[in-house]
Amino acid sequence: xxxxxxxxxxxxxxxxxxxxxxxxxxxxxxxxxxxxxxxxxxxxxxxxxxxxxxxxxxxxxxxxxxxxxxxxxxxxxxxxxxxxxxxxxxxxxxxxxxxxxxxxxxxxxxxxxxxxxxxxxxxxxxxxxxxxxxxxxxxxxxxxxxxxxxxxxxxxxxxxxxxxxxxxxxxxxxxxxxxxxxxxxxxxxx
Numbered sequence: 001x002x003x004x005x006x007x008x009x010x011x012x013x014x015x016x017x018x019x020x021x022x023x024x025x026x027x028x029x030x031x032x033x034x035x036x037x038x039x040x041x042x043x044x045x046x047x048x049x050x051x052x053x054x055x056x057x058x059x060x061x062x063x064x065x066x067x068x069x070x071x072x073x074x075x076x077x078x079x080x081x082x083x084x085x086x087x088x089x090x091x092x093x094x095x096x097x098x099x100x101x102x103x104x105x106x107x108x109x110x111x112x113x114x115x116x117x118x119x120x121x122x123x124x125x126x127x128x129x130x131x132x133x134x135x136x137x138x139x140x141x142x143x144x145x146x147x148x149x150x151x152x153x154x155x156x157x158x159x160x161x162x163x164x165x166x167x168x169x170x171x172x173x174x175x176x177x178x179x180x181x182x183x184x185x186x187x188x189x190x
Contacts, residue, residue: 002154003155004133004149005157011117021035030047041094043057044058045078063075070097076093077089092178098173117158118161121155123153125173130169132166133150136160137160
């Protein structure tokens with residue numbers, strides 16, 4: 001697994017099996033295996049908690065269109081609140097177009113609190129094959145961050161609580177699979 005920034009996670013673990021095109025996200029009591037299809041989309045998510053397994057496929061995901069113009073994106077939620085998923089939330093965000101921005105913070109993310117862990121796994125196509133991840137806020141250990149780093153296809157970044165937009169370079173199309181542990185009801189995004 002290639003990390004674009006340092007792996008500063010206390011609870012969430014991430015691994016990528018390139019041969020099988022699967023991502024695995026684990027916390028002490030939850031596990032999600034994401035199958036990435038040839039179209040750079042999620043084919044399905046296998047989720048496990050307390051010995052129970054659930055598969056979420058394309059027909060069960062929740063779709064939202066967020067933003068407009070250069071900030072428009074399609075967001076698909078697979079592990080939702082008030083369902084079988086305990087704390088893990090998982091989905092994919094797809095930029096609408098090339099050279100666009102996304103991931104402007106939700107209101108709760110501006111209340112800088114320790115303990116929030118989020119990871120992006122990038123699916124990048126076209127042009128230079130690169131995008132820029134910005135981070136301004138705090139890591140899960142409450143250490144401050146104010147910076148930006150280059151991200152590439154099929155790599156991971158820890159994302160701080162706070163401002164964390166992703167900007168695609170010209171002629172580049174960006175999607176990213178995101179996972180966070182929702183430890184407080186006020187951290188729910190949907």
